[in-house]
Amino acid sequence: MSRVIAQRAIALHLTGERTVPDVAEENYWFRRHEAAYLALEPFCRDAVVLEAGCGEGYGAALLARSADRVIALDYDAPTTSHVARRYSAPHAVRGNLAFLPLRTASVDVIANLQVIEHLWDQEAFLAECRRVLRPGGRLLVTTPNRLTFTPDSDTPLNPFHTKELAPSELDTLLHGAGFAVESLRGLRHGTALAVLDRRHGGSLIDAQLAVVMGSLPGQAEWPPELLADIESITAEDFDLHDDHLDATLDLVAVAVRP
Numbered sequence: 001m002s003r004v005i006a007q008r009a010i011a012l013h014l015t016g017e018r019t020v021p022d023v024a025e026e027n028y029w030f031r032r033h034e035a036a037y038l039a040l041e042p043f044c045r046d047a048v049v050l051e052a053g054c055g056e057g058y059g060a061a062l063l064a065r066s067a068d069r070v071i072a073l074d075y076d077a078p079t080t081s082h083v084a085r086r087y088s089a090p091h092a093v094r095g096n097l098a099f100l101p102l103r104t105a106s107v108d109v110i111a112n113l114q115v116i117e118h119l120w121d122q123e124a125f126l127a128e129c130r131r132v133l134r135p136g137g138r139l140l141v142t143t144p145n146r147l148t149f150t151p152d153s154d155t156p157l158n159p160f161h162t163k164e165l166a167p168s169e170l171d172t173l174l175h176g177a178g179f180a181v182e183s184l185r186g187l188r189h190g191t192a193l194a195v196l197d198r199r200h201g202g203s204l205i206d207a208q209l210a211v212v213m214g215s216l217p218g219q220a221e222w223p224p225e226l227l228a229d230i231e232s233i234t235a236e237d238f239d240l241h242d243d244h245l246d247a248t249l250d251l252v253a254v255a256v257r258p
Helices: 003-011 024-044 058-063 077-086 122-132 167-176 191-199 204-212 224-231
Strands: 048-052 069-074 091-094 107-113 133-144 180-189 238-241 250-256
Touching (some): 024 107, 024 180, 024 204, 024 238, 024 250, 048 122, 058 069, 122 133, 122 167, 180 191
Parallel strands (some): 048 069, 048 107
Antiparallel strands (some): 133 250, 180 238
């Protein structure tokens, strides 16, 4: 992993803004994101896929294992340069999500994982997604559940988020943009992570936040037991469910362009 990307991950600790692999302290967030990619990978089989907001590129590389072609799009030039250097399969492209640099009806699948909450105009982005998807194409969206991510405020606590969504709000947003919602599920801790929650005072997330809050970037002192538990987490430790969506961590939607 490039030193620049590693430093950026540390500087943005626990925000989810630029989660990357190979950083021990980030492993919980990386594996949480990876679990969603793995669940959505089958929808990309033999497809032309646009990842709209590819970040570090690990997700685009994962989807490329099944896809015919993956276009990894991000607005940040150093990020797309990193993706091009590190990963051979995705085709890295710099572009604005408000005006996707693709022809109308040119892709089979758009993946937008942990990105829509960062956008100022979510409706305009979804209109662009509908434009570039072929009829019958799928839009794959994940986003933090507002009801559990920022439960006590309508204003996101994460300074990089502009608007977070509850399950019903995401469903309404997708329908309003002209999509048919094929499925809406929630990601949450599985059995092994429930054990870690209990071991660390009831919430593994809160235990991590307690370490980094008030610390200088990269200067947090991690208790060895906590860090060892974080490093042990795999994508399989997260579960996807169709029920009790209001209590889940991340929302995972599959929508179809008619």
